[in-house]
Amino acid sequence: MSGSLYVITDQPIKPGVVSEKVMRREAGAITLFLGTVREITYGKRTLYLEYEAYPSMAAKQLERIGQEARERWTDTVVAVTHRVGRIEISDIAVVIAVSSPHRKAAYEANEYVIERIKQIVPIWKKEYGEDGSEWIGDQLNQQTYPDGRPLLSDIPSEDVNSDK
Protein backbone atom coordinates (compact mmCIF):
# COMPACT_ATOMS: atom_id res chain seq x y z
CA MET A 1 0.00 0.00 0.00
CA SER A 2 1.37 3.40 -0.90
CA GLY A 3 0.14 6.97 -1.24
CA SER A 4 -3.03 8.40 0.20
CA LEU A 5 -6.06 6.13 -0.01
CA TYR A 6 -8.48 9.00 -0.70
CA VAL A 7 -7.60 11.36 -3.51
CA ILE A 8 -9.24 14.20 -5.42
CA THR A 9 -7.30 14.93 -8.61
CA ASP A 10 -7.59 16.91 -11.82
CA GLN A 11 -5.46 14.34 -13.66
CA PRO A 12 -6.63 11.20 -15.53
CA ILE A 13 -6.99 8.24 -13.14
CA LYS A 14 -5.02 5.03 -13.61
CA PRO A 15 -7.18 2.24 -12.11
CA GLY A 16 -4.15 0.03 -11.48
CA VAL A 17 -2.64 2.65 -9.22
CA VAL A 18 -5.79 2.67 -7.08
CA SER A 19 -6.06 -1.12 -6.86
CA GLU A 20 -2.39 -1.44 -5.90
CA LYS A 21 -3.09 0.69 -2.83
CA VAL A 22 -5.41 -1.98 -1.39
CA MET A 23 -3.37 -5.02 -2.44
CA ARG A 24 -2.06 -7.06 0.52
CA ARG A 25 -1.27 -10.63 1.47
CA GLU A 26 -4.52 -11.08 3.43
CA ALA A 27 -6.65 -10.20 0.40
CA GLY A 28 -8.36 -12.90 -1.62
CA ALA A 29 -10.36 -10.44 -3.67
CA ILE A 30 -10.11 -6.91 -4.98
CA THR A 31 -13.13 -5.29 -6.56
CA LEU A 32 -12.50 -2.31 -8.80
CA PHE A 33 -15.31 0.05 -9.76
CA LEU A 34 -14.80 2.56 -12.56
CA GLY A 35 -17.37 5.32 -12.90
CA THR A 36 -17.23 6.51 -16.51
CA VAL A 37 -18.88 9.38 -18.35
CA ARG A 38 -21.99 8.18 -20.20
CA GLU A 39 -22.93 9.77 -23.51
CA ILE A 40 -26.70 9.17 -23.57
CA THR A 41 -28.88 9.63 -20.47
CA TYR A 42 -32.60 8.99 -20.95
CA GLY A 43 -32.28 9.86 -24.62
CA LYS A 44 -30.32 13.07 -24.02
CA ARG A 45 -26.81 13.40 -25.35
CA THR A 46 -24.02 14.59 -23.09
CA LEU A 47 -21.01 16.28 -24.71
CA TYR A 48 -18.80 16.28 -21.61
CA LEU A 49 -18.96 16.78 -17.84
CA GLU A 50 -17.28 19.17 -15.52
CA TYR A 51 -16.76 18.18 -11.89
CA GLU A 52 -16.15 20.58 -9.06
CA ALA A 53 -15.18 19.55 -5.52
CA TYR A 54 -14.56 21.03 -2.14
CA PRO A 55 -11.34 19.05 -2.10
CA SER A 56 -10.29 19.13 1.56
CA MET A 57 -13.74 18.18 2.84
CA ALA A 58 -14.28 15.69 0.00
CA ALA A 59 -11.13 13.78 0.99
CA LYS A 60 -12.26 13.75 4.62
CA GLN A 61 -15.69 12.46 3.66
CA LEU A 62 -14.15 9.71 1.53
CA GLU A 63 -12.06 8.69 4.50
CA ARG A 64 -15.20 8.61 6.65
CA ILE A 65 -16.89 6.34 4.10
CA GLY A 66 -13.88 4.04 4.08
CA GLN A 67 -14.15 3.79 7.86
CA GLU A 68 -17.87 3.08 7.63
CA ALA A 69 -17.16 0.29 5.16
CA ARG A 70 -14.56 -1.24 7.48
CA GLU A 71 -17.06 -1.20 10.34
CA ARG A 72 -19.63 -3.03 8.24
CA TRP A 73 -17.29 -5.43 6.45
CA THR A 74 -14.35 -6.18 8.71
CA ASP A 75 -10.98 -6.62 7.11
CA THR A 76 -11.79 -4.57 4.02
CA VAL A 77 -9.45 -1.85 2.78
CA VAL A 78 -10.87 0.92 0.59
CA ALA A 79 -9.17 3.36 -1.76
CA VAL A 80 -10.98 6.02 -3.81
CA THR A 81 -9.75 8.49 -6.40
CA HIS A 82 -12.20 11.01 -7.81
CA ARG A 83 -11.35 13.25 -10.72
CA VAL A 84 -12.44 16.88 -11.08
CA GLY A 85 -12.41 19.32 -13.98
CA ARG A 86 -13.53 18.63 -17.53
CA ILE A 87 -14.05 14.93 -18.27
CA GLU A 88 -14.87 13.56 -21.72
CA ILE A 89 -17.24 10.75 -22.71
CA SER A 90 -15.91 7.33 -21.60
CA ASP A 91 -13.28 8.89 -19.37
CA ILE A 92 -13.07 7.69 -15.79
CA ALA A 93 -14.53 10.03 -13.19
CA VAL A 94 -14.08 7.83 -10.14
CA VAL A 95 -12.25 4.63 -9.20
CA ILE A 96 -13.07 2.62 -6.08
CA ALA A 97 -10.92 -0.33 -5.04
CA VAL A 98 -11.81 -2.61 -2.15
CA SER A 99 -9.76 -5.55 -0.98
CA SER A 100 -11.00 -8.24 1.35
CA PRO A 101 -10.10 -11.79 2.35
CA HIS A 102 -13.27 -13.02 0.58
CA ARG A 103 -15.04 -11.70 -2.52
CA LYS A 104 -18.55 -11.13 -1.16
CA ALA A 105 -17.45 -8.41 1.22
CA ALA A 106 -15.34 -6.78 -1.50
CA TYR A 107 -18.35 -6.59 -3.85
CA GLU A 108 -20.75 -5.33 -1.20
CA ALA A 109 -18.41 -2.77 0.32
CA ASN A 110 -17.56 -1.40 -3.11
CA GLU A 111 -21.22 -0.75 -3.92
CA TYR A 112 -21.72 0.80 -0.49
CA VAL A 113 -18.88 3.25 -1.13
CA ILE A 114 -20.26 4.57 -4.43
CA GLU A 115 -23.74 4.99 -2.94
CA ARG A 116 -22.30 6.96 -0.02
CA ILE A 117 -20.20 9.11 -2.34
CA LYS A 118 -23.42 10.19 -4.03
CA GLN A 119 -24.85 11.14 -0.63
CA ILE A 120 -22.21 12.86 1.46
CA VAL A 121 -19.11 13.81 -0.56
CA PRO A 122 -19.00 17.47 -1.66
CA ILE A 123 -18.48 16.94 -5.39
CA TRP A 124 -20.77 18.36 -8.07
CA LYS A 125 -21.08 17.67 -11.74
CA LYS A 126 -22.18 19.99 -14.47
CA GLU A 127 -23.48 18.40 -17.60
CA TYR A 128 -22.75 20.03 -20.94
CA GLY A 129 -25.25 18.86 -23.55
CA GLU A 130 -26.47 19.96 -26.94
CA ASP A 131 -28.97 22.32 -25.28
CA GLY A 132 -26.51 24.01 -22.93
CA SER A 133 -25.33 23.11 -19.46
CA GLU A 134 -26.81 22.37 -16.06
CA TRP A 135 -25.63 21.41 -12.60
CA ILE A 136 -26.84 17.95 -11.67
CA GLY A 137 -28.37 17.92 -8.21
CA ASP A 138 -30.18 14.83 -7.04
CA GLN A 139 -28.96 12.44 -9.70
CA LEU A 140 -31.94 10.24 -10.43
CA ASN A 141 -34.58 12.78 -9.44
CA GLN A 142 -36.08 10.00 -7.39
CA GLN A 143 -35.69 11.56 -4.00
CA THR A 144 -37.79 14.42 -2.78
CA TYR A 145 -36.59 16.78 -0.11
CA PRO A 146 -39.74 18.28 1.39
CA ASP A 147 -37.87 20.02 4.17
CA GLY A 148 -35.13 21.23 1.89
CA ARG A 149 -32.43 19.36 3.76
CA PRO A 150 -31.38 16.63 1.40
CA LEU A 151 -28.42 15.16 3.17
CA LEU A 152 -28.86 15.12 6.92
CA SER A 153 -30.83 11.88 7.00
CA ASP A 154 -28.02 10.26 5.04
CA ILE A 155 -25.42 11.27 7.57
CA PRO A 156 -25.09 9.30 10.78
CA SER A 157 -26.54 11.59 13.43
CA GLU A 158 -23.43 11.32 15.58
CA ASP A 159 -21.50 12.92 12.73
CA VAL A 160 -23.61 16.07 12.66
CA ASN A 161 -22.60 18.87 14.96
CA SER A 162 -25.51 20.21 16.89
CA ASP A 163 -25.86 22.46 19.87
CA LYS A 164 -29.26 20.95 20.71
Add this chain to the structure above:
Amino acid sequence: MKILCFAHVSEQLGASSLELDLGPMTVDAFLEEFKQRYPNLRLDHVMIAVNEQFVDETHRIEPHDTVVLLPPVSGG
Protein backbone atom coordinates in the same frame (compact mmCIF):
# COMPACT_ATOMS: atom_id res chain seq x y z
CA MET B 1 -16.75 34.82 8.92
CA LYS B 2 -15.46 33.25 5.74
CA ILE B 3 -18.05 31.83 3.36
CA LEU B 4 -17.34 29.36 0.57
CA CYS B 5 -19.82 28.26 -2.04
CA PHE B 6 -19.87 25.82 -4.91
CA ALA B 7 -21.66 24.75 -8.09
CA HIS B 8 -24.76 26.77 -8.96
CA VAL B 9 -24.54 28.87 -5.80
CA SER B 10 -21.10 30.26 -6.66
CA GLU B 11 -22.20 30.85 -10.26
CA GLN B 12 -25.26 32.79 -9.12
CA LEU B 13 -23.24 34.72 -6.58
CA GLY B 14 -20.43 35.41 -9.04
CA ALA B 15 -17.85 34.45 -6.43
CA SER B 16 -16.69 31.28 -4.74
CA SER B 17 -15.74 32.90 -1.45
CA LEU B 18 -16.49 36.02 0.54
CA GLU B 19 -15.95 37.51 3.97
CA LEU B 20 -18.87 38.78 6.03
CA ASP B 21 -18.70 40.48 9.39
CA LEU B 22 -21.22 38.20 11.08
CA GLY B 23 -21.72 36.05 14.13
CA PRO B 24 -21.88 34.43 16.48
CA MET B 25 -25.20 33.13 15.22
CA THR B 26 -27.10 29.90 14.56
CA VAL B 27 -27.13 28.27 11.12
CA ASP B 28 -30.80 29.20 10.81
CA ALA B 29 -30.08 32.85 11.53
CA PHE B 30 -27.14 32.83 9.16
CA LEU B 31 -29.29 31.49 6.33
CA GLU B 32 -31.96 34.13 6.96
CA GLU B 33 -29.32 36.84 6.90
CA PHE B 34 -27.69 35.45 3.77
CA LYS B 35 -31.03 35.22 1.95
CA GLN B 36 -31.75 38.85 2.82
CA ARG B 37 -28.39 39.96 1.47
CA TYR B 38 -28.64 37.86 -1.68
CA PRO B 39 -32.36 37.45 -2.40
CA ASN B 40 -31.80 36.05 -5.89
CA LEU B 41 -29.80 33.02 -4.75
CA ARG B 42 -31.48 29.62 -4.90
CA LEU B 43 -30.69 28.19 -1.49
CA ASP B 44 -33.64 25.88 -0.87
CA HIS B 45 -31.71 22.58 -1.04
CA VAL B 46 -28.43 23.91 0.24
CA MET B 47 -26.72 22.25 3.20
CA ILE B 48 -24.31 23.96 5.53
CA ALA B 49 -20.90 22.77 6.65
CA VAL B 50 -18.84 24.60 9.24
CA ASN B 51 -15.12 23.91 9.36
CA GLU B 52 -15.62 20.96 6.97
CA GLN B 53 -18.33 19.27 9.05
CA PHE B 54 -22.00 19.09 8.15
CA VAL B 55 -24.05 20.91 10.77
CA ASP B 56 -27.75 21.25 11.45
CA GLU B 57 -29.80 24.42 11.79
CA THR B 58 -29.21 24.80 15.52
CA HIS B 59 -25.42 24.76 15.29
CA ARG B 60 -23.80 27.99 16.47
CA ILE B 61 -21.40 29.62 14.02
CA GLU B 62 -18.53 31.63 15.49
CA PRO B 63 -17.18 34.74 13.73
CA HIS B 64 -13.89 33.07 12.77
CA ASP B 65 -15.54 29.94 11.33
CA THR B 66 -15.54 28.94 7.68
CA VAL B 67 -19.10 28.41 6.54
CA VAL B 68 -19.70 26.43 3.38
CA LEU B 69 -22.87 26.40 1.28
CA LEU B 70 -23.21 22.96 -0.26
CA PRO B 71 -25.80 22.27 -2.97
CA PRO B 72 -27.02 18.65 -3.24
CA VAL B 73 -23.95 16.64 -4.19
CA SER B 74 -23.64 14.74 -7.47
CA GLY B 75 -20.26 13.03 -7.49
CA GLY B 76 -19.53 9.54 -8.72
